[in-house]
Amino acid sequence: QQPVQSPQAVILREGEDAVINCSSSKALYSVHWYRQKHGEAPVFLMILLKGGEQKGHEKISASFNEKKQQSSLYLTASQLSYSGTYFCGTERGSSSYKLIFGSGTRLLVRP
Amino acid sequence: GAGVSQTPSNKVTEKGKYVELRCDPISGHTALYWYRQSLGQGPEFLIYFQGTGAADDSGLPNDRFFAVRPEGSVSTLKIQRTERGDSAVYLCASSRGQGEGVFFGQGTRLTVV
Numbered sequence: 001q002q003p004v005q006s007p008q009a010v011i012l013r014e015g016e017d018a019v020i021n022c023s024s025s026k027a028l029y030s031v032h033w034y035r036q037k038h039g040e041a042p043v044f045l046m047i048l049l050k051g052g053e054q055k056g057h058e059k060i061s062a063s064f065n066e067k068k069q070q071s072s073l074y075l076t077a078s079q080l081s082y083s084g085t086y087f088c089g090t091e092r093g094s095s096s097y098k099l100i101f102g103s104g105t106r107l108l109v110r111p
Numbered sequence: 112g113a114g115v116s117q118t119p120s121n122k123v124t125e126k127g128k129y130v131e132l133r134c135d136p137i138s139g140h141t142a143l144y145w146y147r148q149s150l151g152q153g154p155e156f157l158i159y160f161q162g163t164g165a166a167d168d169s170g171l172p173n174d175r176f177f178a179v180r181p182e183g184s185v186s187t188l189k190i191q192r193t194e195r196g197d198s199a200v201y202l203c204a205s206s207r208g209q210g211e212g213v214f215f216g217q218g219t220r221l222t223v224v
Contacts, residue, residue, distance in 0.1 A: 029210065032213060041202060041217050041218055042154065042202075042215050043215075044212045044213060044215075046212075047210070047211070047212050087153050089213070091209070091210070097142075097159070097166070097167075097209045097210075098144075098159045098166075098167045098169070099144065099156065099159075099213055100156055101146075101154045101155075101156070102153055103152060104153050
């Protein structure tokens with residue numbers, strides 16, 4: 001039931017791009033993306049509700065392929081501040097709207 | 112309030128004791144979630160409230176854990192007969208409802224010694 005994230009860890013140079021993937025074995029109602037820095041709470045980035053939906057937030061965007069039950073988070077021209085652990089969370093909808101998180105992708109952006 | 116507020120921020124208790132963790136959600140948010148997070152892991156779902164009722168408590172690990180939200184706002188997570196394995200950061204979050212962004216509090220770090 002827990003979504004699977006890949007890769008587990010990424011190291012980038014400032015200005016490089018990265019893609020983080022999230023997949024589920026079950027049909028999804030929504031996908032949420034969060035970033036968590038060490039010792040802090042997860043911070044909401046965006047939510048995707050519709051199949052094929054894409055959203056953007058500054059240089060961070062995401063897509064949701066409802067048929068494949070997959071979502072991807074795109075980080076372009078990465079900045080030092082992007083470092084942290086990224087989590088996807090999924091809602092299956094139907095009888096339950098509980099939000100279940102993946103195990104996270106650790107991103108380190110170096111100067 | 113402006114954000115989700117959790118108290119206390121830190122709690123150290125002895126094995127076997129009872130603890131209560133409090134969460135004050137964002138004003139107007141009807142959905143409230145409890146998670147716990149261990150070092151290096153993602154948030155683990157415990158329970159989800161829609162209004163006053165527990166819509167899904169399937170994540171509570173055993174009957175030592177219980178949560179209430181009597182007036183549809185503040186929630187309390189209660190842990191009886193604490194064990195060392197209960198040590199973790201307990202996160203509370205709230206949202207406007209289904210398909211809406213979920214916003215987290217700063218968490219309560221529980222240490223059972």
